[in-house]
Amino acid sequence: MPYVEARGKSIRVKWWSGEYKLDPDGKPTKKKIYDSASGPEPGQKFQTEDEAYLYGLDREYEVRHGKGVRRASAATPMSEYIWMWFDAADIRPNSLKTYRSMLRATIGPYWGHRPVGDITPIEYDFWKRQIKEQYSENYAGALLTVFRMLMTDAVLKYKLRTESPIVEQKNRGRYKKKQTKRTKQELPVAAVHQLAANAYHVWGYTGWAYIWTLAFTGMRPPGEMVGLQRGFASPYWPGADPIPARRREAQKRYRGMHALRVQHQAYYVGGKPTLAGPKYDSDRTLVIPPFLHEIHAALLASHASPWVFPSMTGKHLLTTEFTQAYWRPIRDGAKERKSRPRYARYVRPELPPVPEMAGEDLYRLRHWHRELLDEPGADIATVAKEARMGHEVSGMEGVYSRVTIGMEMRIVEYLQGVWEKEVVAKGLWTPPFPMRLPEPLPGGAPPLVSGLPVLGEV
Incomplete structure (x- = not known):
């Protein structure tokens, strides 16, 4: 029960805070910790002893029902x-x-x-x-x-307040139309092809492979794209997977198919390039069509980097000014670069802009991949589309649905059909495969990175 102290014109009430004092070892003792107040609000005073007593009863009620907050805790700045x-x-x-x-x-x-x-x-x-x-x-x-x-x-968690000051009320106040991002322009396959062609002239065959990989897998740029290692690309995976159980299961499931593994993303932490798990822990396997597997096989045979998409100089992409040096000329076009003795590697023809991508970033291609899967003729289950994008299906559908091998085979068939119809059948330009390295990788096995190392240490 609370007790009231009246001294002259001052009235004070004390009540048990629900906590006990601790001994030197940090264990609770039988000595109670009391809170006190001289008024119902800061700067106010109790007018009568009954008012103070009732105030103390209310505080003890909150303590008994787990709603009490110590005044010292609530006063934390x-x-x-x-x-x-x-x-x-x-x-x-x-x-x-x-x-x-x-x-x-x-x-x-x-x-x-x-x-x-x-x-x-x-x-x-x-x-x-x-x-x-x-x-x-x-x-x-x-x-x-x-x-x-x-x-x-x-x-x-910390019991510093009894309730949050954030009170959400629907249908209150002045109506304001929900603001949505401006409508994206239609992005035909021909426009994606032009991006890939520009990327080839900016970045070589790596650029060509980068654009088609992003557009036909929906991987998150730039993190998942720059974090993709050779051993998790389709020419090596699942045989190079470091986890035996996952390797055996994938070899059995994807026999006769091609797939890559999204296992990491790369970004800067404290000024250092670092490898981490994908956003939302959405590590996943992505089946890919045969044409994309062939592109990856040719690309990886042409360089020895542990990263699928190295920079123009063979380093990791995080070490580059990617937006300025790579993406803008790919998206916005660029003037012709003529031959100069010391800069022969940077020679390139005039690059046309891609109007459908004006002002857009790389994420537009991830969104485009989802639009592609949503086309009426695709006939791909929602759970398979969401899993491919690294999302979880909400509600009971997410609990009871799963991605079947039949769904993944349909994705491969559909994406390969889009390539053959929109690129091959229309006679769009494709670059020759790059030259293979004269020698295979040392030991015949691709280097893999595990844990969360700094990329520079790999």
């Missing part, structure tokens, strides 16, 4: 809490970098002086409106997501 939360977060290094930036640049400066338990719904709504007016839709959405995570953990 946001400037401390956000970095304690950040240090305890179990997320990927790439996401940590993004979260750190948002906490340091936007959330911390605005909320840092406020106690965690004092943030009110009206304060949150005001801030939400401010950032939506100040920042782009994507960045504002990311900020709101991180702040929601902070408040949810403050309530459920």
Whole structure:
């Protein structure tokens, strides 16, 4: 039960916080920890002892029902809490970098002086409106997501608040039409072919293979594409898979077919190129049509890099200014480069722009792959399309459905048919296969990377 202390004009109530003091070894003792208050709100005073007593009863009710929050905990400054939360977060290094930036640049400066338990719904709504007016839709959405995570953990995990200040109410306030990204232009296969042709003149046969791989597998660029290793490409996989059980299962399942394994993505962490698992842990096997397998076989026979798509100089793509030196001339076209004594390797004809890709990034080709699978004549099951994109099907369909070998055979048949109809039958240009290396790889086995090493150490 709470007890009230009245001293002159001051009335104070104490109640058990639900916690016990700890001994030097960190174990709870029988000594209770009490909270106290001199008023119902900061800056206010209790007018009567009955008011103080009822206030204490309410706090003990919250403790008994698991809703109590110690006043000292609720008073934790946001400037401390956000970095304690950040240090305890179990997320990927790439996401940590993004979260750190948002906490340091936007959330911390605005909320840092406020106690965690004092943030009110009206304060949150005001801030939400401010950032939506100040920042782009994507960045504002990311900020709101991180702040929601902070408040949810403050309530459920760390017991710094009794409830979140984020109150979502549907159909309230001024109606605002949902903003969607501008409609993408239709992207015919001929336009993808022009990208691949431009890539060939910018980057050699590697560029030709890169564009068709992205367009016909839907892998996530740039991470999954630059993280694809030789041993996980179809000419070697599944025979080169380092996990025996997975290797045996894949050899049995994909006998007579071609497939590559999306096992890693590559990106920078702390200024160092690093290999990690795919986004959302979506490591997966992608069946590919025969034409793409032949392209990969020719490409890998022409270089000894452990990476399927090395840079123009044979290094890892993360070491390049990819957007400026590779993607923009591929997408936007470029003037002719004539022969000069020291720069013979950079000679190339004039490259035409691809109008359908104006202003687009590489992700447009991943989206195009999904559009291709959605065509009426494709006849491909939803679960197979989602799995290929590295997504999970929600609801009961995702629980009971699975990708069958028949579905994967249909994907191969359909994609090969698109190539033969839209490229081969129409007589579109294709480059000759590159020259093979004079000697096979040492030992006859492709190098593989495991774990999370720095790429420079491979």
